[in-house]
Amino acid sequence: MTELIPLIVGFTAGAAGAMGLGGGFVLVLYLAWTGTAPSDIRAANLLFFIPTALVSMIMNRRRGLIDGRVLPYAAAAGSIGAVVGLMAADAFDTDLLGKVFALLIIAVGIRELFHKRTDETPRSLKERLVDQQKKRVPN
């Protein structure tokens, strides 16, 4: 049974990561449970994400979910940002910044969780059935 745990963790983290849901949270919990050092957890999370994100990126590009026209701009800005962030990590109190960041992502999370449905969002089956019934029985 214990041999299955890395498979389940790997699969779940890969799937969540590929969907842009942050698969790291599964991996970090597992690695902390196995007694991995925090600095290695951070690096392992990145090393795991690279090949799984590559698979996701190739599949999503084929299905037209990625705009290849703007991706180079995002990737270039992101790479510069990552270098700036790595250098700034030594200069700032990342513990305090981490708490501010935590509050920010909680606020974003609340906004996403309780957002109003948009017109672009596919409607539920129930809503579509109600519309069909209205068409069949004109007032």
Add this chain to the structure above:
Amino acid sequence: MNKTSKPVAAAAGLVGGVLNGLFGSGGGSVAVPILEHGSSDAKSSHAMAVALMFFISIVSAAGNIVLGHFPIETVKPLLPAGIMGASAGALMLRKVDNDVLRRVFGALLIYSGGRMLLK
């Protein structure tokens, strides 16, 4: 697929990159809403954020390797299942409802933020 403008994509990249560099992860959690702001399609925003985080993670991982952190032996046993999971996740992303995707993402962000606050 809804079109994202170049400045919005660059802004998502820059903010996501800086946050990932600072904290080692979490850049995608802010990149997704920035991309959503420029494109109302949640699926495209998530797919773009994963692609963006792929490039950012290469830079961040290189930084970690320079600092002497290269725990490839820790990652190796997880990778085969991870690749299969990534394929399944990419297939699910295409089929999932945009509304459900946003709500699940929101719930996970609140959980992750709560964990970071209590650390």
